[in-house]
């Protein structure tokens with residue numbers, strides 16, 4: 001009798017573990033990925049992740065583009081991509097990353113896409129870079145989502161090197177835009 005009880009208990013524990021793992025695997029997964037040399041775009045990526053984490057029923061992966069595996073791109077329901085502005089372009093590493101995305105059969109079609117950037121100054125490339133990344137996502141057939149507020153309509157951006165924003169950590173006003181972007185993408189991916 002005692003043996004039977006032990007077997008039943010072990011079976012229930014294993015079954016619960018199996019159900020938990022299956023649930024975790026079936027949650028929509030959001031890939032938040034970025035390139036960052038001096039930490040500003042990384043700080044925005046972490047704020048995006050904080051926003052996603054406010055949404056129930058979705059999971060996320062947060063990592064630099066250099067660490068992303070192709071399978072993580074294919075598994076993702078949404079990709080939120082961040083770049084610093086370099087001479088009014090996305091960082092070359094981000095362009096290379098996009099160029100590496102699988103295209104045959106359009107496996108990224110209908111995935112959600114969203115972007116965030118950091119740039120040194122106002123109106124010297126941030127919006128151009130957001131649209132550049134958005135355009136590439138659209139070539140893949142992705143569905144683009146902007147931020148929660150009109151101030152992040154095309155994605156979240158932060159100014160990191162001009163006037164009062166120079167020489168500091170990324171300011172809260174910009175991190176809030178990133179959180180809003182993460183939350184909105186999380187909401188959409190969960191639907």
Ligand SMILES: Cc1cc2nc3c(=O)[nH]c(=O)nc-3n(C[C@H](O)[C@H](O)[C@H](O)COP(=O)(O)O)c2cc1C
Nearest residue numbers: 036037038039040041084085087088118119120121
């Ligand atoms: C080579 C280079 C070119 C840059 N060009 C621009 C630019 O055209 N416009 C802009 O707003 N900021 C420009 N910046 C500033 C960076 O975009 C800004 O410092 C950014 O926040 C850095 O992000 P990170 O800390 O994630 O590396 C440039 C920086 C570098 C290193």
